Amino acid sequence: xxxxxxxxxxxxxxxxxxxxxxxxxxxxxxxxxxxxxxxxxxxxxxxxxxxxxxxxxxxxxxxxxxxxxxxxxxxxxxxxxxxxxxxxxxxxxxxxxxxxxxxxxxxxxxxxxxxxxxxxxxxxxxxxxxxxxxxxxxxxxxxxxxxxxxxxxxxxxxxxxxxxxxxxxxxxxxxxxxxxxxxxxxxxxxxxxxxxxxxxxxxxxxxxxxxxxxxxxxxxxxxxxxxxxxxxxxxxxxxxxxxxxxxxxxxxxxxxxxxxxxxxxxxxxxxxxxxxxxxxxxxxxxxxxxxxxxxxxxxxxxxxxxxxxxxxxxxxxxxxxxxxxxxxxxxxxxxxx
Amino acid sequence: xxxxxxxxxxxxxxxxxxxxxxxxxxxxxxxxxxxxxxxxxxxxxxxxxxxxxxxxxxxxxxxxxxxxxxxxxxxxxxxxxxxxxxxxxxxxxxxxxxxxxxxxxxxxxxxxxxxxxxxxxxxxxxxxxxxxxxxxxxxxxxxxxxxxxxxxxxxxxxxxxxxxxxxxxxxxxxxxxxxxxxxxxxxxxxxxxxxxxxxxxxxxxxxxxxxxxxxxxxxxxxxxxxxxxxxxxxxxxxxxxxxxxxxxxxxxxxxxxxxxxxxxxxxxxxxxxxxxxxxxxxxxxxxxxxxxxxxxxxxxxxxxxxxxxxxxxxxxxxxxxxxxxxxxxxxxxxxxx
Numbered sequence: 001x002x003x004x005x006x007x008x009x010x011x012x013x014x015x016x017x018x019x020x021x022x023x024x025x026x027x028x029x030x031x032x033x034x035x036x037x038x039x040x041x042x043x044x045x046x047x048x049x050x051x052x053x054x055x056x057x058x059x060x061x062x063x064x065x066x067x068x069x070x071x072x073x074x075x076x077x078x079x080x081x082x083x084x085x086x087x088x089x090x091x092x093x094x095x096x097x098x099x100x101x102x103x104x105x106x107x108x109x110x111x112x113x114x115x116x117x118x119x120x121x122x123x124x125x126x127x128x129x130x131x132x133x134x135x136x137x138x139x140x141x142x143x144x145x146x147x148x149x150x151x152x153x154x155x156x157x158x159x160x161x162x163x164x165x166x167x168x169x170x171x172x173x174x175x176x177x178x179x180x181x182x183x184x185x186x187x188x189x190x191x192x193x194x195x196x197x198x199x200x201x202x203x204x205x206x207x208x209x210x211x212x213x214x215x216x217x218x219x220x221x222x223x224x225x226x227x228x229x230x231x232x233x234x235x236x237x238x239x240x241x242x243x244x245x246x247x248x249x250x251x252x253x254x255x256x257x258x259x260x261x262x263x264x265x266x267x268x269x270x271x272x273x274x275x276x277x278x279x280x281x282x283x284x285x286x287x288x289x290x291x292x293x294x295x296x297x298x299x300x301x302x303x304x305x306x307x308x309x310x311x312x313x314x315x316x317x318x319x320x321x322x323x324x325x326x327x328x329x330x331x332x333x334x335x336x337x
Numbered sequence: 338x339x340x341x342x343x344x345x346x347x348x349x350x351x352x353x354x355x356x357x358x359x360x361x362x363x364x365x366x367x368x369x370x371x372x373x374x375x376x377x378x379x380x381x382x383x384x385x386x387x388x389x390x391x392x393x394x395x396x397x398x399x400x401x402x403x404x405x406x407x408x409x410x411x412x413x414x415x416x417x418x419x420x421x422x423x424x425x426x427x428x429x430x431x432x433x434x435x436x437x438x439x440x441x442x443x444x445x446x447x448x449x450x451x452x453x454x455x456x457x458x459x460x461x462x463x464x465x466x467x468x469x470x471x472x473x474x475x476x477x478x479x480x481x482x483x484x485x486x487x488x489x490x491x492x493x494x495x496x497x498x499x500x501x502x503x504x505x506x507x508x509x510x511x512x513x514x515x516x517x518x519x520x521x522x523x524x525x526x527x528x529x530x531x532x533x534x535x536x537x538x539x540x541x542x543x544x545x546x547x548x549x550x551x552x553x554x555x556x557x558x559x560x561x562x563x564x565x566x567x568x569x570x571x572x573x574x575x576x577x578x579x580x581x582x583x584x585x586x587x588x589x590x591x592x593x594x595x596x597x598x599x600x601x602x603x604x605x606x607x608x609x610x611x612x613x614x615x616x617x618x619x620x621x622x623x624x625x626x627x628x629x630x631x632x633x634x635x636x637x638x639x640x641x642x643x644x645x646x647x648x649x650x651x652x653x654x655x656x657x658x659x660x661x662x663x664x665x666x667x668x669x670x671x672x673x674x
Contacts, residue, residue: 070550197591211404213525213592222590231612231613233586240591249561250561253481254577257538276568
């Protein structure tokens with residue numbers, strides 16, 4: 001997640017008004033008769049099932065051998081919601097509030113003073129320097145194990161400012177079904193997100209059935225240390241890798257090492273991942289864009305949004321044979337519960 | 338692989354005299370009755386089987402849940418041979434020879450002139466700058482796909498200067514059995530090597546049954562490019578990550594995200610990985626060091642070797658409860674064929 005994205009997320013905060021979601025009983029795997037029960041019948045659902053069915057039909061012209069059945073998914077806006085701002089930034093804000101009693105100096109020190117007073121205008125006036133300070137204060141300076149515990153605790157207790165749901169209840173049921181469906185057909189599913197790798201790993205196994213080693217994301221550097229006799233890794237306030245835009249194909253190469261045949265995203269930050277996945281030739285390939293069109297059940301945004309801006313992807317979807325999922329019309333349900 | 342390691346590999350070249358290996362018929366998986374048929378009965382074999390058996394005994398005190406059954410293996414000297422110099426450096430030397438006709442200027446330009454004349458003394462006189470030039474000339478400036486093809490072609494044709502074997506025939510049968518045995522018990526097996534990630538991925542699936550996304554290694558940066566309309570990744574002459582010594586726990590965290598319960602290495606470059614794996618508490622944990630003691634079937638080296646130096650690991654093995662495998666006495670066979 002770039003600083004620019006953080007900045008944009010703050011600018012966009014509060015611009016949209018989501019409704020509370022209907023409660024839908026959870027089902028852990030798709031029904032045997034319909035692999036995608038939360039998808040309405042339509043072009044998107046049909047295209048997915050056609051692609052997957054042909055890819056596992058041995059001897060057919062569109063067969064894909066199992067080792068090459070690699071599917072990559074963006075996270076924010078593709079597997080879970082991202083409004084009114086990236087949930088990882090809400091985590092950072094909550095952390096600052098929680099840490100404040102141990103930092104009396106923040107009462108007079110910017111950007112912390114403004115953040116604690118809810119004065120986002122002043123925070124933003126501090127520019128990237130202020131945002132970097134917030135990120136590094138909350139994401140570095142502790143062991144990897146301590147950070148993991150912090151994320152788990154937050155996920156178990158924090159709630160979304162508008163829906164009141166826990167954040168891991170705001171994952172998209174149709175996409176969870178799609179992950180299950182792909183894995184049932186021997187696809188290996190990966191997250192390839194601009195979000196922090198250490199922020200995602202503690203909860204994605206439970207949420208998506210994706211193990212920690214199949215998560216690609218942005219990261220800071222870590223330092224190995226044994227000075228107290230116990231080996232630890234310390235999270236350093238230094239960027240290691242930004243897994244966004246052209247960083248996504250690079251991240252896929254460095255972490256996965258195989259070009260995917262299936263990729264799903266929702267914003268122009270996913271454009272290069274979809275290019276890399278679908279314009280490769282060889283096997284048939286599938287590109288999917290989740291289009292946020294549902295202002296009632298979720299949010300409606302695309303070209304004008306500061307978060308999850310989708311413009312170039314919409315312009316080029318037809319040319320590139322990418323499948324645009326219309327959230328309002330293609331999904332029977334939105335959230336997992 | 339650090340430049341220091343490359344330097345050391347050159348210094349050590351030709352210091353040891355291996356014998357030709359006996360041919361042993363290949364078996365793809367261990368016999369049902371004995372999971373490690375190429376291991377002699379002894380402390381090492383018994384310890385491995387005890388550990389694995391207890392780790393999968395549900396309800397037992399040493400049970401390890403499947404998601405935490407993470408096993409990491411060094412490559413050079415642990416899964417395949419590394420003498421008289423790292424095979425990846427032999428690849429680089431072969432590449433320089435192959436590229437020479439397109440580079441007439443190398444006839445007079447160091448370090449290429451000396452390398453092509455087999456004059457390693459002069460190459461080494463050029464110091465790290467010369468070695469870096471050799472590495473970057475052979476590992477950067479092409480697409481990731483072109484590099485992958487080069488590695489595959491080399492692996493299919495090149496032979497070891499002393500044994501005459503293909504390099505992927507110099508993988509250790511007992512270790513391949515161990516990988517199978519662990520996977521048969523729902524362990525996820527990873528390579529964590531100082532070697533280049535792009536050099537390993539094209540052949541490790543076939544050699545070890547380890548897929549490309551379960552390889553952690555050193556890497557250079559890559560750049561996404563679509564200038565000719567086709568998306569490619571260009572390998573840049575710039576280091577991205579060195580996966581050696583304290584870099585191994587860092588690499589395990591960044592790429593895998595779970596602390597292993599089983600780690601195997603052979604040199605002091607693996608010391609921190611074994612520390613990180615075994616000194617964590619919680620579950621029982623297993624550290625293994627392959628000790629090269631077999632001057633007849635392979636090589637004998639440890640404290641004095643410039644390649645695969647093993648000194649600190651031997652000194653601290655007992656204290657840390659690491660299991661030292663005596664290649665000469667513990668292994669019935671060495672190479673896969």
